[in-house]
Amino acid sequence: MIFTISANTGGWELFVNSLLPMITGAIQYTIPLTLITFVLGILLALLIAMMRISNSKVLHVPAVVYVSAIRGTPLLVQLFIIFYGLPTIGLTIDPFPSAIIAFTLNVGAYASEIIRAAILSIPKGQWEAAQTIGMSRSTALRRIILPQAVRVSVPPLSNSFISLVKDTSLASLILVAELFRKAQEIAARTYDFLLLYVEAAIIYWVICFILSLVQTIIEKRLDRYVAK
Amino acid sequence: MFLSIKSLAKSFGDNQVLKDIDVNIEKGKVLSIIGPSGSGKTTLLRCLNSLEEPDKGIFTFNDGLTLDFEKKISKQEILKLRQKSGMVFQSYNLFPHKTAFENVTEGPLIVQKRKKAEVKELAEELLEKVGLKDKMNLYPHQLSGGQQQRVGIARALAMEPELMLFDEPTSALDPELIGEVLTVIKGLARDNWTMVIVTHELQFAGEVSDEVLFMDGGYIVEQGSPQQVLKSPKEARTQQFLQRILNPA
Numbered sequence: 001m002i003f004t005i006s007a008n009t010g011g012w013e014l015f016v017n018s019l020l021p022m023i024t025g026a027i028q029y030t031i032p033l034t035l036i037t038f039v040l041g042i043l044l045a046l047l048i049a050m051m052r053i054s055n056s057k058v059l060h061v062p063a064v065v066y067v068s069a070i071r072g073t074p075l076l077v078q079l080f081i082i083f084y085g086l087p088t089i090g091l092t093i094d095p096f097p098s099a100i101i102a103f104t105l106n107v108g109a110y111a112s113e114i115i116r117a118a119i120l121s122i123p124k125g126q127w128e129a130a131q132t133i134g135m136s137r138s139t140a141l142r143r144i145i146l147p148q149a150v151r152v153s154v155p156p157l158s159n160s161f162i163s164l165v166k167d168t169s170l171a172s173l174i175l176v177a178e179l180f181r182k183a184q185e186i187a188a189r190t191y192d193f194l195l196l197y198v199e200a201a202i203i204y205w206v207i208c209f210i211l212s213l214v215q216t217i218i219e220k221r222l223d224r225y226v227a228k
Numbered sequence: 229m230f231l232s233i234k235s236l237a238k239s240f241g242d243n244q245v246l247k248d249i250d251v252n253i254e255k256g257k258v259l260s261i262i263g264p265s266g267s268g269k270t271t272l273l274r275c276l277n278s279l280e281e282p283d284k285g286i287f288t289f290n291d292g293l294t295l296d297f298e299k300k301i302s303k304q305e306i307l308k309l310r311q312k313s314g315m316v317f318q319s320y321n322l323f324p325h326k327t328a329f330e331n332v333t334e335g336p337l338i339v340q341k342r343k344k345a346e347v348k349e350l351a352e353e354l355l356e357k358v359g360l361k362d363k364m365n366l367y368p369h370q371l372s373g374g375q376q377q378r379v380g381i382a383r384a385l386a387m388e389p390e391l392m393l394f395d396e397p398t399s400a401l402d403p404e405l406i407g408e409v410l411t412v413i414k415g416l417a418r419d420n421w422t423m424v425i426v427t428h429e430l431q432f433a434g435e436v437s438d439e440v441l442f443m444d445g446g447y448i449v450e451q452g453s454p455q456q457v458l459k460s461p462k463e464a465r466t467q468q469f470l471q472r473i474l475n476p477a
Binding site: 126144 | 322324
């Protein structure tokens, strides 16, 4: 009796009854999609940032082109190329993996710029101090520079993370049954667009609100990393 | 003789900062470098561990290691050169995300890969030596400038270098904190560390040095015992410089 949703279902009842499918969509797809792509995206971003600050042209140039291409084209277009475009050349990828690929490429590009800027913001004296105790460039980066860069990049990366939560709603357009697609499906049956889309918006808001609390906690814990 | 340097030169773009410098660094002796800003003294010091790579110059160490900077120098050779010296910076450059203790242990543990227990003992001993054993678990931002600089000295000593380099170690300090750092450096001089110190503290240079070197315009203008260079300089430029420092108004 709980999930009978039809055109006749009333406002409040519809709101309550739609909650479970939408939250299920969030738990099954929105949140995993966000977490997986964020982790993969950060790893990719680290790699790209390293390539960009390296002195080697062979590493530097592809990284610059990649970042420029991803940032210069709409995310929705990238999603469509991967999901609807690639099958044309015989490469068919399921909705969820398609979304993972597109969002990872996206996070990788934007976050690489954040990480690169954070690395460059660490004073030159830190590199020099590391060198004078005999560290190679890569050891200095790993032990001295990155831990400090992490603290600098937490606020902008949190922004990217929260944007990513909301961007995952675009995956509804390549048939991923995430939160917003659930809202769309119910709305298609009940025609109560306002109520259902506002409800979806509220759920996104709650998720993002919780995430910004987590961000504050992380920043406090990393505060000791900062020279005052 | 610990290190002999012949015809060292270094330019930044069109600006030739070091012009044909010859220096000898004696084992167990303290060499102070003084001179006006822009004279090239810090660059000379930074060339000694290749933080600035010289354009030319031949470094010959007492153990036979020879580097000729006119030829291509490999990364291994630069690393060997750096292992020989420890550096203390004007702005301390402590690692802000590590405690005083961890700043000191970082090099021996990570670079030299020495045993933990051994390094712990070494670090405690060194922090005691610079008078900061009770502060070893504090982060740099919890320490005063003078304390940070003393941790910086302990960090450099922990690598057990043969040569200690000081780049204006007290220039960033409040006047009342200078003494505690100079005291530590004097202690090292008594222990016969080989040291090169770039400094503006002429009185300190007089007390601690075996040899003083006055630089101006990328050249060594005068060098000799502290008595000679600081008290009865022969060169007009040295006289002018000392005059300006002693009677600033």
